Amino acid sequence: MLQVSFIRNNSELVKQRLAVKNFKDIHLVDEILVCDDERKKLQLEFDITQAKVNVASKEIGTLIAKGEKDKVEIAKQQVAGLKETLQPISEKLAVIEKLLNESLVKLPNLPSELVPKGTTPTDNIIVKEGGDICKLYSSAVPHWDLIKKYDLVDFETGAKITGSGFALYKGKGAKLQRALIQYFLDYNINAGYTEYLPPFMVNEASAYGTGQLPDKEGQMYFMPADNFYMIPTAEVPLTNIYRDEILKEESLPIKMTAYTPCFRREAGSFGKDVRGLNRVHQFDKVELVQIVHPDKSYTVLDEMVEHVEQLLKSVNLRYRILKLCGGDMSFASALTYDFEVYSAAQEKWLEVSSVSNFETFQTNRMKIRFKNENGKMQLAHTLNGSSLALPRIMACLLENNQSPNGIALPEILHPYFGSNIIS
RNA sequence: GGUGAGGUGGGUGAGUGGCUCAAACCAGUAGUUUGCUAAACUGCCGUACGGGUUAAACUGUACCGAGGGUUCGAAUCCCUCCCUCACCGCCA
Numbered sequence: 396m397l398q399v400s401f402i403r404n405n406s407e408l409v410k411q412r413l414a415v416k417n418f419k420d421i422h423l424v425d426e427i428l429v430c431d432d433e434r435k436k437l438q439l440e441f442d443i444t445q446a447k448v449n450v451a452s453k454e455i456g457t458l459i460a461k462g463e464k465d466k467v468e469i470a471k472q473q474v475a476g477l478k479e480t481l482q483p484i485s486e487k488l489a490v491i492e493k494l495l496n497e498s499l500v501k502l503p504n505l506p507s508e509l510v511p512k513g514t515t516p517t518d519n520i521i522v523k524e525g526g527d528i529c530k531l532y533s534s535a536v537p538h539w540d541l542i543k544k545y546d547l548v549d550f551e552t553g554a555k556i557t558g559s560g561f562a563l564y565k566g567k568g569a570k571l572q573r574a575l576i577q578y579f580l581d582y583n584i585n586a587g588y589t590e591y592l593p594p595f596m597v598n599e600a601s602a603y604g605t606g607q608l609p610d611k612e613g614q615m616y617f618m619p620a621d622n623f624y625m626i627p628t629a630e631v632p633l634t635n636i637y638r639d640e641i642l643k644e645e646s647l648p649i650k651m652t653a654y655t656p657c658f659r660r661e662a663g664s665f666g667k668d669v670r671g672l673n674r675v676h677q678f679d680k681v682e683l684v685q686i687v688h689p690d691k692s693y694t695v696l697d698e699m700v701e702h703v704e705q706l707l708k709s710v711n712l713r714y715r716i717l718k719l720c721g722g723d724m725s726f727a728s729a730l731t732y733d734f735e736v737y738s739a740a741q742e743k744w745l746e747v748s749s750v751s752n753f754e755t756f757q758t759n760r761m762k763i764r765f766k767n768e769n770g771k772m773q774l775a776h777t778l779n780g781s782s783l784a785l786p787r788i789m790a791c792l793l794e795n796n797q798s799p800n801g802i803a804l805p806e807i808l809h810p811y812f813g814s815n816i817i818s
Numbered sequence: 819g820g821u822g823a824g825g826u827g828g829g830u831g832a833g834u835g836g837c838u839c840a841a842a843c844c845a846g847u848a849g850u851u852u853g854c855u856a857a858a859c860u861g862c863c864g865u866a867c868g869g870g871u872u873a874a875a876c877u878g879u880a881c882c883g884a885g886g887g888u889u890c891g892a893a894u895c896c897c898u899c900c901c902u903c904a905c906c907g908c909c910a
Contacts, residue, residue: 442869443878452889459890
């Protein structure tokens, strides 16, 4: 969330940037400023009165020590009077603070200057295309047919065990999935990321910290008996490792990677493009998270994009990189690049990674700070990116590499998979 | 799940109602001293929101796991919850 002090000093800029995100409730900005002024007034009033109470209470202590009982009674009555005036002030203060916070939490992050204007995915800008165009033979089929043919994934039994959208990987399908996870993690570790294996459920504070709450609770699976949320991405547990911590400036950047399954209810969006592995409720993903110095975050964003691009190249998939327009960006992001791979048999681009800079949006919520060289407290920046979301990668690998003899895997996967072909 | 012991600043750890605006030590930091390495000594060393100031200085309030309560006054007493550790039970 944005800092009130920043909004106060840059209210026009805030409104103007929010418009780029097509944010409707611009009036919240002015309401926040009014609330904050009121809060300050009340706080000051409260502090002054409370200070008097504190002084009087100390006096009572010394009066008791001296044994002046009459004066003690008078002083006690004075304090009682002060506390009566304090009562309504603190009630008002609590109300205004709640109001202020509710409004603050509704403001999305400001898009960076680099974000293109636009409202829908068609306004996203293709910044790069790469990888070889793959030529399919005439009787090539989509991955859902290949999955059946080679018995790699069983959706029917997944639905029997759990429900629709829960895939049961099997045999070489399960092994390929494991090989991809292993390869992606190794690739990230080689680039200096520390591997984690975090909990797959998080508490409310963690879901709030990365911005899933209070906005998107409908998109997460919730365990009411314990108040836990199933993670929609490893970003949530990874970033929350450093919640409420004051870091040493020299410990930045912090680079983390983790494999986790991701759980998404897909409420509202289900029914569209759900065939095969295109959209499922539980999928595997290897994630990258960095916590960095604010001066470095856009350089790091470029590095992460480059990192993911090289990974896609190494598995020989045709890809393109999109810079998301204001209207298609997530609530918490300041700048996002999406990666899509080309599914040759479906003749469709599938999103497999999203790399974002959140600037201070998450760290302000989570209070991840460091002391800068002047000894001042400063919020760090966070970034994250997928490397990569597995099901769609698998779909494209199967489709684009199919031949009458089987599915030839990219060379880099051979040692991980233990074979060069699925047949 | 049961019983017990705990949760205090970056770390260790004292503090059972007012003399604690949290001791001491360690780490950190600035300086002094001494040929170097290093040691000794001295000062500084929490966060948030305010007031104040050109900026400081200075200053108010809150915070000792979280939230309530008792009291003129709570780290300290009471209640609820969370977490950690130990043992027991159950279990992969």
